[in-house]
Amino acid sequence: MFSRLSQVARHLSRPLPNLGHSSAASALPRKAGMVSGPSAAERASKKIHTAACLIIGDEVLGGKTNSNYFANWCFGLGINLKRIEVIEDDEAEIIEAVRRMSDRYDLVVTSGGIGPTHDDITYSSVAKAFGLPLVVHQETFARMKKLSKPHPGQPNFSWDEDSPALRARLRMAELPTDPSRPLGEQCIAPCDELWVPVAVVHGNIHILPGVPSLFEKLLDGLTPLVLPRLADPQGNGSARVMISTPLPESQVAGYLSELAARVAPKGVKVGSYPRWGKKTNTVTLVGKDKQFLESITPEVLHHVNGRLIKVEGEDDEVEAE
Numbered sequence: 001m002f003s004r005l006s007q008v009a010r011h012l013s014r015p016l017p018n019l020g021h022s023s024a025a026s027a028l029p030r031k032a033g034m035v036s037g038p039s040a041a042e043r044a045s046k047k048i049h050t051a052a053c054l055i056i057g058d059e060v061l062g063g064k065t066n067s068n069y070f071a072n073w074c075f076g077l078g079i080n081l082k083r084i085e086v087i088e089d090d091e092a093e094i095i096e097a098v099r100r101m102s103d104r105y106d107l108v109v110t111s112g113g114i115g116p117t118h119d120d121i122t123y124s125s126v127a128k129a130f131g132l133p134l135v136v137h138q139e140t141f142a143r144m145k146k147l148s149k150p151h152p153g154q155p156n157f158s159w160d161e162d163s164p165a166l167r168a169r170l171r172m173a174e175l176p177t178d179p180s181r182p183l184g185e186q187c188i189a190p191c192d193e194l195w196v197p198v199a200v201v202h203g204n205i206h207i208l209p210g211v212p213s214l215f216e217k218l219l220d221g222l223t224p225l226v227l228p229r230l231a232d233p234q235g236n237g238s239a240r241v242m243i244s245t246p247l248p249e250s251q252v253a254g255y256l257s258e259l260a261a262r263v264a265p266k267g268v269k270v271g272s273y274p275r276w277g278k279k280t281n282t283v284t285l286v287g288k289d290k291q292f293l294e295s296i297t298p299e300v301l302h303h304v305n306g307r308l309i310k311v312e313g314e315d316d317e318v319e320a321e
Contacts, residue, residue, distance in 0.1 A: 037103055040181055043203030048229045052083040052105040054097050056122050057112035057210055066111045066208075066215045073219055077230060078237040078288055079107065089113055094125035102202050107226070109219070112210030116168035122207060123199065127176035130202050135177040136170060137187050143195035144173055175199045190221025198222060232288070239290040241297050243283040244315050245304040249274055255303045256283065259296075266292055275313070282312050 038046070051074050055065045067084045074081040082105055087093045094113075101108045113122030127134050145159055148169075157165050175187055176199060188198045198218055199207040206222065208215050227233060245252065249272055260270040268287035275281055283304055285293050300306065309315055 038203075040178060040201075040203035043102070043106075044185060044200070046106055046204070046229070047231055048079055048106040048226060049231055050082045050105045051079045051107040051109070052101045053081070053085070054094075054101060054108065054110045055084070055086040055112060055210075056094060056110055057089055066210065066212055069212070069216055070109060070111075070219065073223075075240075076237040077223070077226065078232050079230070089119045089121055091121055091125045091128070094122060095129040098126050098129050098201075098205055102205055106204060108205045110205065110207050111215055114172060114207060114209055116171055120171070123171075123174060123176060126199075126201050126205065126207060130176070130178075132176045132178055132201070134174045136173050137175045137177070137183075137197070139189070140175070140187060140195065140197045141170070141173040143189065143197075144169060147193070147195040172196075176201045178202075188222070188225065190225070191217050194218065238286055238288050239293055241285040241293050241300075242309050242312065243285075243297075243300060243304060243306040244280045244309045244312075245283055245306040246280050247305055249281060252283070252304045259300065259303075263287075263292075263296065268293065268296075273312075278313070278316060280315065282309075 051070075053067050053070045055067060065086060067086075071081050071084070083101070085097060085101075087097060098108065098110065110122060110126070113120050113125075124134060150157065154165055157163070159166065175197070177183070177186060178201075186200050188200060189195075190198060194214065194217060196209055196214055196218065198221075201207065208218050252272065256270055256272055263270065263285075266287065266289060268285055268289075271282075271284040271286065273282045273284070283300065283306060285297070285300065287293050297308070301308070307315065
């Protein structure tokens with residue numbers, strides 16, 4: 001079997017390693033000056049306070065992305081989501097973005113660009129960003145064979161014979177690999193029912209697929225691994241108080257500015273959001289000390305003539321009646 005895979009690998013446009021052995025490219029040193037700052041091992045063990053999300057793919061530039069799910073995931077764990085970017089399938093843009101985000105944030109998640117087609121270039125671009133070789137990950141390939149269902153359009157597909165379809169599938173198991181680090185820390189399989197892995201590069205970049213159902217399952221599967229590295233290991237996350245006010249922003253701006261300065265030392269953020277064309281605006285209080293938030297809520301309700309809501313706009317119908 002291994003010899004057949006080696007023959008398949010030699011047919012690829014970019015040489016792949018034998019499934020059972022490391023590629024010669026894996027012995028090559030990283031390019032000088034390619035990366036700086038903490039090592040990958042240090043980034044992988046650092047406490048997680050901040051996060052960023054990089055959405056990759058031409059098709060998502062005009063549509064729905066996974067950023068909302070990731071934002072809610074971070075909020076629930078008390079991780080401060082600092083940045084979300086959406087970029088096209090462009091190697092230079094991916095390289096610049098992952099280097100910058102890896103340096104600035106504790107946890108980086110990418111979404112998209114890891115399929116079998118020519119424009120799925122996330123793995124190769126991230127590998128190039130950190131001077132790493134691409135290596136066929138044996139365990140991922142084995143899981144792919146075990147869990148993949150036959151495609152109706154490929155009735156004669158064989159895992160043992162070279163074909164364009166097999167080469168395309170091999171691309172999805174070819175991961176950026178640092179030969180100096182344990183392989184188990186660079187490829188995680190958080191969901192038993194999925195063969196798709198989460199590739200972890202440079203210690204803090206987690207590469208996920210763009211398909212929402214897969215992205216959500218894999219992200220949720222990462223939660224137990226992330227919890228021990230949180231500032232609050234219990235993962236209690238943040239709390240939010242949402243208030244609907246009939247007053248215009250200009251009328252409450254002075255009070256909210258004073259409130260924001262007063263509660264900032266407690267880690268509370270005060271938000272004010274206009275709702276164009278509606279009769280109410282929204283004020284929010286966000287922080288990790290739920291008890292403190294509850295203690296200041298009556299004061300805020302009084303000053304903005306507001307009412308508590310769970311979802312923005314939930315009192316619109318009441319108002320119309």
